[in-house]
Amino acid sequence: xxxxxxxVNGKMHEVEAEADATLLGVLRDQLDLTGTKEGCGEGLCGAxxxxxxxxxxxxxxxxxxxxxxxxxxxxxxxxxxxxxxPVQEAFLEASAFQCGFCTPGMIMExxxxxxxxxxxxxxxxxxxxxxxxxxxxxxxxxxxxxQLAAKGGRRG
Amino acid sequence: MARRAGSTRREWFELAGAGLLxxxxxxxxxxxxxxxxLHIAPGGIVTLFTGKSELGQGSRTxxxxxxxxxxxxxxxxxxxxxxxxxxxxxxxxxxxxxxTPQTVPVVRQAAAAAxxxxxxxxxxxxxxxxxxVQVKWTDPGEWRxxxxxxxxxxxxxxxxxRLKYSADWKRPGMWHxxxxxxxxYQAELTECDTAAAERILGVKVVREGNFIGVAAPTAAAAExxxxxxxxxxxxxxxxxxxxxxxxFKQTAVPPVANFNTRYPPxxxxxxxxxxxxxxxxxxxxxxxxxYIAHAPIEPRAAVAWWDENGLTVQGASQVPFGVRKQxxxxxxxxxxxxxxxxxxxxxxxxxKHGPEVFLEAARLAKAAGKPVRVVxxxxxEFVWSYCRPAALIEVQSGMSQDGRIVAWDFRNYNSGAAGxxxxxxxxxxxxxxxxxxxxxxxxxxxxxxxxxxxxxREAHMDELASLAGQxxxxxxxxHLENPRLKExxxxxxxxxxxxxxxxxxxxxxxLEKNGHMALFVEIEMEGRAARARRVVMTFDCxxxxxxxxxxxxxxxxxxxxxxxxxxxxxxxxxKKVLNPSFARxxxxxxxxxxxxxVILIDRREITPAGAGESxxxxxxxxxxxxxxxxxxxxxxSLPLAPG
Numbered sequence: 001x002x003x004x005x006x007x008v009n010g011k012m013h014e015v016e017a018e019a020d021a022t023l024l025g026v027l028r029d030q031l032d033l034t035g036t037k038e039g040c041g042e043g044l045c046g047a048x049x050x051x052x053x054x055x056x057x058x059x060x061x062x063x064x065x066x067x068x069x070x071x072x073x074x075x076x077x078x079x080x081x082x083x084x085x086p087v088q089e090a091f092l093e094a095s096a097f098q099c100g101f102c103t104p105g106m107i108m109e110x111x112x113x114x115x116x117x118x119x120x121x122x123x124x125x126x127x128x129x130x131x132x133x134x135x136x137x138x139x140x141x142x143x144x145x146x147q148l149a150a151k152g153g154r155r156g
Numbered sequence: 157m158a159r160r161a162g163s164t165r166r167e168w169f170e171l172a173g174a175g176l177l178x179x180x181x182x183x184x185x186x187x188x189x190x191x192x193x194l195h196i197a198p199g200g201i202v203t204l205f206t207g208k209s210e211l212g213q214g215s216r217t218x219x220x221x222x223x224x225x226x227x228x229x230x231x232x233x234x235x236x237x238x239x240x241x242x243x244x245x246x247x248x249x250x251x252x253x254x255x256t257p258q259t260v261p262v263v264r265q266a267a268a269a270a271x272x273x274x275x276x277x278x279x280x281x282x283x284x285x286x287x288x289v290q291v292k293w294t295d296p297g298e299w300r301x302x303x304x305x306x307x308x309x310x311x312x313x314x315x316x317x318r319l320k321y322s323a324d325w326k327r328p329g330m331w332h333x334x335x336x337x338x339x340x341y342q343a344e345l346t347e348c349d350t351a352a353a354e355r356i357l358g359v360k361v362v363r364e365g366n367f368i369g370v371a372a373p374t375a376a377a378a379e380x381x382x383x384x385x386x387x388x389x390x391x392x393x394x395x396x397x398x399x400x401x402x403x404f405k406q407t408a409v410p411p412v413a414n415f416n417t418r419y420p421p422x423x424x425x426x427x428x429x430x431x432x433x434x435x436x437x438x439x440x441x442x443x444x445x446x447y448i449a450h451a452p453i454e455p456r457a458a459v460a461w462w463d464e465n466g467l468t469v470q471g472a473s474q475v476p477f478g479v480r481k482q483x484x485x486x487x488x489x490x491x492x493x494x495x496x497x498x499x500x501x502x503x504x505x506x507x508k509h510g511p512e513v514f515l516e517a518a519r520l521a522k523a524a525g526k527p528v529r530v531v532x533x534x535x536x537e538f539v540w541s542y543c544r545p546a547a548l549i550e551v552q553s554g555m556s557q558d559g560r561i562v563a564w565d566f567r568n569y570n571s572g573a574a575g576x577x578x579x580x581x582x583x584x585x586x587x588x589x590x591x592x593x594x595x596x597x598x599x600x601x602x603x604x605x606x607x608x609x610x611x612x613r614e615a616h617m618d619e620l621a622s623l624a625g626q627x628x629x630x631x632x633x634x635h636l637e638n639p640r641l642k643e644x645x646x647x648x649x650x651x652x653x654x655x656x657x658x659x660x661x662x663x664x665x666x667l668e669k670n671g672h673m674a675l676f677v678e679i680e681m682e683g684r685a686a687r688a689r690r691v692v693m694t695f696d697c698x699x700x701x702x703x704x705x706x707x708x709x710x711x712x713x714x715x716x717x718x719x720x721x722x723x724x725x726x727x728x729x730x731k732k733v734l735n736p737s738f739a740r741x742x743x744x745x746x747x748x749x750x751x752x753x754v755i756l757i758d759r760r761e762i763t764p765a766g767a768g769e770s771x772x773x774x775x776x777x778x779x780x781x782x783x784x785x786x787x788x789x790x791x792x793s794l795p796l797a798p799g
Contacts, residue, residue, distance in 0.1 A: 034324035035317020039453045040534040044738035047453060075317035088315040095307060095704060098712060099212025100314030101321060101454045101502030126746040135453045135503050136212050137715030139749040
């Protein structure tokens with residue numbers, strides 16, 4: 001089986017996998033990074049969103065061969081030790097979740113958005129996140145959380 | 157030494173020594189022990205044990221608030237162990253919004269009793285205490301933790317990806333399972349060639365009756381082995397809409413009055429025939445709802461293993477003790493030899509009652525002699541889980557000269573009795589649930605049939621208001637006596653600015669599971685499609701135990717309800733489901749979400765009703781009403797604006 005070197009959350013890993021194995025499967029089953037979720041396996045729900053060289057990518061629709069030398073950042077790599085990323089803080093502050101299953105994907109997408117658009121309009125936030133499904137229906141709070149993170153402040 | 161009254165918290169926990177297990181005893185029931193409920197550790201950490209599950213509705217945090225309130229400790233000192241048949245008492249399934257009305261009182265009593273016991277006990281007294289449950293709990297006027305918006309206890313684990321869901325659990329030496337599904341919805345296995353699959357090294361193939369599954373060391377190997385199996389199935393045809401609705405009537409079983417059930421199937425008053433005879437304006441209409449999918453964002457999954465203790469399964473379930481019983485039955489072993497270890501669930505909405513994935517994992521684990529994990533694909537979720545029942549609802553009504561409803565005949569075919577009770581004062585009515593044959597597997601869904609029954613009832617009320625030439629709000633208020641429901645309508649109407657804007661708008665109200673609510677919506681038409689732009693909803697379930705969680709539930713229910721109202725439908729033909737993918741089964745997204753204002757009417761002195769479900773019931777009829785105002789067209793079938 002082919003071997004791949006992967007840069008995940010700033011650490012190098014060597015994995016054995018078929019070239020068409022998905023990044024999602026490798027993260028979850030081989031590297032034990034289960035924070036990235038599988039909601040549909042066909043690129044339609046956004047739950048598996050990670051960052052590839054800083055840009056949002058669907059881990060279920062990315063093969064391990066495609067990752068090559070690009071840096072993978074998952075939800076587990078976002079906080080600096082115990083210090084949460086501002087987007088994580090904002091999701092907590094706005095209680096922008098119920099079951100929490102879609103949350104890692106939402107957070108990663110929001111991080112990617114804020115890197116290119118530090119002060120997005122509400123419409124931009126909706127468009128950027130529209131590929132993500134939250135069945136609990138916490139969309140208004142997620143928008144609020146992204147706005148909060150953009151402001152760099154706390155609610156109220 | 158006896159403790160004096162008014163001991164400090166620190167004294168209690170020193171007293172607890174190496175830890176104390178509290179077992180409430182039901183007085184007057186032969187001193188029956190209700191099971192271990194609380195553990196008090198020397199450091200002051202109190203652990204609550206409950207058979208309830210956390211599904212995203214906030215039960216973990218709410219029950220921790222109950223313990224904190226009654227024991228006078230901070231929430232940060234409370235841990236909650238949930239849904240583990242080996243460690244928690246059976247608190248019934250997590251459904252029907254029962255955690256608040258049923259489990260909250262039990263936990264509060266246990267915690268209040270534990271507080272009293274700690275205040276008075278002697279250090280040499282046992283590690284394990286059985287305590288009477290009848291102890292006065294904290295008056296709402298003195299609440300410090302209940303009634304406040306305590307944050308989700310799992311919040312940090314959720315935003316860091318550390319919270320483990322069903323598919324995140326592993327066991328040493330674990331294999332992966334895959335079930336081979338029929339190529340049609342109703343099918344029997346006629347031929348099966350497993351030779352190619354069995355030649356793959358290290359693959360175990362299981363065939364029992366209609367069940368074919370494989371287990372393999374990796375998920376990829378299990379997938380390839382499953383794909384290598386050649387099976388032939390004999391399919392039976394399914395009845396599809398619109399013939400489906402005729403089929404419901406043909407197979408209908410008339411209801412018999414029964415009030416010893418949570419949802420009585422027949423409610424009658426006066427004489428509908430006499431009411432109709434006196435009516436000067438009569439109206440009849442038929443409403444339909446299709447089958448829809450729960451589509452929880454987390455597909456179901458479980459790990460199973462067999463050892464000297466019997467069978468253990470791990471994964472999220474709404475009914476852990478029920479599933480344990482079903483597993484024991486399936487494998488012909490005592491329930492004491494089965495343990496279900498639950499975990500927090502990536503949403504369920506009534507869709508995770510069954511044993512399916514646990515049973516599959518357990519069968520494969522037994523055959524393979526190894527722990528096996530089965531994770532359903534999205535397609536399996538859409539096709540092989542049960543769905544929300546389709547409904548045919550026929551309503552006939554009559555009004556007097558002055559525009560009052562004097563007769564009401566309401567028949568729900570197939571979907572259920574929840575939501576049948578009328579909030580309106582009508583002198584003659586018949587409200588019945590007629591059981592019928594369903595071609596698709598159907599079951600519970602958030603608020604059960606209350607969505608269907610509220611849609612038909614409120615849509616019909618809107619039509620009657622038009623026929624009577626009355627404003628829909630005024631028409632409802634004229635037929636209402638319940639002051640809480642009236643207030644919910646009036647406050648929502650005022651906040652919304654009912655009758656003031658130019659955009660087409662609609663409204664609906666409901667009294668369901670003791671939740672009083674009204675919803676107003678403003679829409680915009682885009683061709684045949686309708687988009688909700690703005691929603692105002694009032695909700696009164698008595699005391700709001702955690703106002704922010706309650707708002708979150710209400711908003712979420714409105715958005716979820718929007719999907720079923722506007723575009724969700726599980727489409728199928730004679731053989732199979734046609735849209736088992738998020739590409740073809742549309743669920744609400746960011747772009748569908750209106751601006752939502754939720755007004756909580758918090759009545760601290762009134763014992764709270766559960767609220768996770770019923771707020772889903774009012775969006776569909778309000779939208780139908782708004783669409784009528786925009787187009788002049790009465791749309792009586794959900795989804796209202798497919799596409």
